[in-house]
Amino acid sequence: MRSYDLSPLFRSTVGFDRLSRLLETATTGDEAASYPPYNIEKLSEDSYRITMAVAGFGMDDLNIVAHQNSLTVTGKAKKDEPTGQFLYRGIAGRAFERRFQLADFIKVTSASLQNGLLHIELAREVPEAMKPRSIPIVTAAGTQAVEVEAPAPAPALTQQAA
Numbered sequence: 815m816r817s818y819d820l821s822p823l824f825r826s827t828v829g830f831d832r833l834s835r836l837l838e839t840a841t842t843g844d845e846a847a848s849y850p851p852y853n854i855e856k857l858s859e860d861s862y863r864i865t866m867a868v869a870g871f872g873m874d875d876l877n878i879v880a881h882q883n884s885l886t887v888t889g890k891a892k893k894d895e896p897t898g899q900f901l902y903r904g905i906a907g908r909a910f911e912r913r914f915q916l917a918d919f920i921k922v923t924s925a926s927l928q929n930g931l932l933h934i935e936l937a938r939e940v941p942e943a944m945k946p947r948s949i950p951i952v953t954a955a956g957t958q959a960v961e962v963e964a965p966a967p968a969p970a971l972t973q974q975a976a
Contacts, residue, residue, distance in 0.1 A: 849910055850889070860938040864914065869930035870907045876932060880922045885914040887932070919944070 852866040868876065868889055877888045891907040916936070924935045 849906065849908070850912065852912065862920070862936040862938075864934040864936065866912065866932040866934075867930060868927070868932045870905050871932075873927055876927070878922070878925050878934065880916075883916045883918065883920075885916055885922060885934070887912045887914075887934070 850866050850868055852864060855863045855865065857863055864885075866887060871889045871891055875889055875891050877890075879886045879888075888909070888911045890909045917938075919938050919940050920936050921939050922934060923937045926933045
């Protein structure tokens with residue numbers, strides 16, 4: 815696998831630390847990144863859901879941490895003594911750590927564990943100061959210009975045959 819040195823691009827930049835971290839994580843291949851499997855769903859314009867298959871893990875075995883623009887889900891299964899002899903053991907119980915990069919203003923709203931699936935609900939909450947707002951136009955005299963809409967045309971009258 816190739817590795818790219820991006821340091822010449824960031825020598826003369828200030829405040830692009832997050833961008834450099836995103837580029838570094840995108841260019842590194844991680845073989846263990848396939849466990850546990852997950853889905854990312856867009857439920858509406860401002861809400862998302864991450865669903866992870868965490869069979870064999872209980873609520874006490876999972877930890878979810880949201881910090882700045884990063885979401886980290888870790889799982890550490892407790893070692894239970896087997897009650898019988900396994901002929902085949904296919905349910906993975908190994909520890910994992912999965913990281914997700916979140917866009918600006920994405921917040922974790924809730925998490926639930928149902929039928930071996932961990933559901934993490936996310937929502938975009940843009941602060942009022944960042945939302946677009948309409949700016950009124952003021953005339954030179956200092957009065958606010960009022961937009962006047964053209965009156966709607968009167969409905970056409972139908973003539974009745976006499």
